[in-house]
Amino acid sequence: MGKLIVKPGMINEGEGGKVRLLWFIDRVLMLLAFPAVFSLVAEYGFYLSPSQSLFIQSLDFSILWIFALGGLLRLLLISDRVSYLRSHWPDILIMLLILTFLIFPAQITAVMHSFLPGLLPGAIAKIYIVITQILLLLALVPPALRYSQRIMTFNLQPALLIIMSFLIFIVLGTLLLLMPKASVSGSMPLIDALFMSTSAICVTGLVVVDTATELTVFGQAVIMVLMQLGGLGIMTMTTFFAYMLGSGSGLKQYATLQSLLGEESLGRIRSTVIHVIVFAFVVEAVAAVILYYDFSTYGFSSVPEQLFFALFHSVSAFCNGGFSLWSDNLMAAEIQHSVTALVTIMFLIVIGGLGFPVITNIFMLLNYRVRSRFGLVKGEPVEAEQVDTLRLFPQKKSRKLKIRLSLHSKLVLITTSLLLSFGALGIALLEWNGALGALPVADRVFSALFHSVSARTAGFNTLDIGSFSVPSLFFLVLLMWVGASPGSTGGGIKTSTLAVAVLNISAIVSGRNRIDIFRKQVAPVTVVKAFSTVILSVFYIAFALFILLITEQFPFEELLFEVVSAVGTVGLSTGITSGLSQTGKLVIIVSMFIGRIGMLSVLGAVIRQRSFGRYAYTRENVMI
Template structure:
């Protein structure tokens, strides 16, 4: 006989399952709100699939859109989108913890486990303290960015509109969402192309994107560096990998696009450098663009696909397989070539479990991107590179687009929405949520050998 307690435990949701259902609930609520007539600028109900796609993109902080954000949505619709971006970027558990702090409610063990899963932490130790820091850092950085944007755009758009645009884009860029309102200023789906050589807009945007993409553990380490006088291994890896990818990306894009009349060609020297760095930073899951993605040379588009697949860092507002995963894989390759047994980073040896997790995550991500790309190649009448670009952008929760998303078929919209959902939660979290509960192995098989390579 199975006791009542055993039955209850059997059907108890795991932290990964709660995260999946929580994000699904946020998307459902956002879809309902965005279908309402007063959510659109023309006062007509938005088709359910378009509202679902937009809600998924906002909650998963992606930025891919089937309708122009600045033109299609009313003030109410834009407020719904930016709230979903904030909740989706910081995580619904982080936001619920904020309300618990306000109400002086105790954080239960179950909630701490979910927060640990949501923040991708190895243990529960200090998790509530980390969440407090996340909230303070996020709101402070977003406010600083909003003020700087508002000052700049007040000259072009007027004070009221400049302030509104400042807050919207500060929240969107810090959360690596990529939603922008400039379709209402410079034309549908134009992004920040009219500010490609504007130093203030570029620098503030890149700062918000990078700070949001580093991860809150790294931000905490940096702010406490004066007291501790040291950085954790995680922070060293993230900062090194992020810096290298940004500089390398800017150099590659500058070299490939220098003479391209559709992108960097018409810009002056300063504009070329700014735009190169912006296009290198943005694929790290931010999704904003200051040049036309469709106008890039194919070499640049393929390189940006690689950057989007790598993505941001763990515990951040960004997606992708993460910089640490990429670093572990590169480290494994170097160790194998050099005939070493261990992967050593900054004089620290990595455990085998970290290596296996990096390989598993990368393979799951590759399978997801390739399968969705193959499916869309049969339903969408566009080039393979264009489809791969869009799918990778969805998986990495980036939001950069070569113009395919508005033309997607019904099946295409559903597949891209599902890819955004899987990319935001992470393939491993989704696999844990959908798969059977792991049980401890009672025995091990004898070791066998196969030939590799």
């Protein structure tokens, strides 16, 4: 159940025996995590004989009994049970569910029969096995989240913690995909498993094996979970569930999330994380329902399969993953001309690519305007930037918070709109009589808009990218290079980076030494970061392309497209991904990882940070 945290008052003085017994119980429950993980991995990752399955089921029930009895004994030994219940309520709830399941099997069977009277004994047994495994997994969640908090106490840079979290899950994803039940063939080459895991956790969508035909449902589910973790950010997900389970988050974790989400204020990190997760889950659920009903005409063999398809593509679109359960991606005949499904997917891509700080800002603005319209907000107006001051000075809480779109939100929204518009126009003009030539006029316009949206880091395609002309491929390269926005599920150099770079060039050309826009001045450090990001991105793309030109036999434009697609975490391809050599695949793997984390973050994690002294050298101009 989780490591025991004995707070003052939980155990009375002089009860050393209880402390030692509680310590022993805690260690036993910790060690039970190993056979529990072994059981789940064996059940879902390997093909077992009947005797082996029976042994695993017996092991599951034994682990659940020890978990439940250990948790109950721990509760009885604690003196201050009220404080313990408040801090460990998830453990208690899970313990009660486990005890109910173990003690009242006949009653649970009767409830099943009352709701589903046609259930056969074999079906009931399968449901029992599934419930057992779910409870086993639930028992592992609280301790896993609590122990993950320990990593935050290490003296590591936030960027390095983010890199470590992604690397850990890339390795775990690779191991899961290597299991016999993950692939139809029962075995997958290590390099391919590593490639698919990296592509999923970095929400890229480039594939070296067909997700639809070469992966089992278990393998596809692994890809979906990795996309969800990578899209929303592993640290974000961990912090959210830790908060929901009653575990606190320290300043180091907030600093790490600040880097991941792009949130300027540490005081708003927790609320931003909650908004991000809740918003993402709600949007994905609603979109999955829409896709489910649209998929009803596609001829699925069962309701679970149709539901899984809908949920998979909803997660893939919102997280800008680009993975599809059709071999031809969205070129498949079932979905290629479905306006409802494609519009839903485009909406998910755009929302996921805006960035969570922008989404939070928009919702705060809408909420403020609605409340103001109905007179629900009273007091003296205070700018949104002063929200942290309100927390520091409680006497000012009666003031009305005046919400406005931040400069960041305005730049992101304007740049995104321009890129989508010019992207659609450019694709339409370049491919009007080419890849779009066989479509009706309305479908040409719609398809051009779809690929403009998708090229911004999503990676879905309704047309064969390999049939695009070289100018069109280069135009898509530019869109992929820019990518999505900071704090989003996408990659690229980011829309705000492009906006700041362009504005700075405009300021220099017009003779100004600063960027003034919307009655705000862009901080000089932001300008430096923007140009550094652009330069590092170009340097890395050139380096990776040079390596591929040495190791691969494909045309220059196709290799350039592949590299930029990986660095931008887009996933579009001309069809050469599976034909790359092992060296080529490793280059793309590294490119996807760097594209998701960010070159500046990677360099900041590996280069030692130094503080400057309290002095400054004389300035001298350098000719440019």
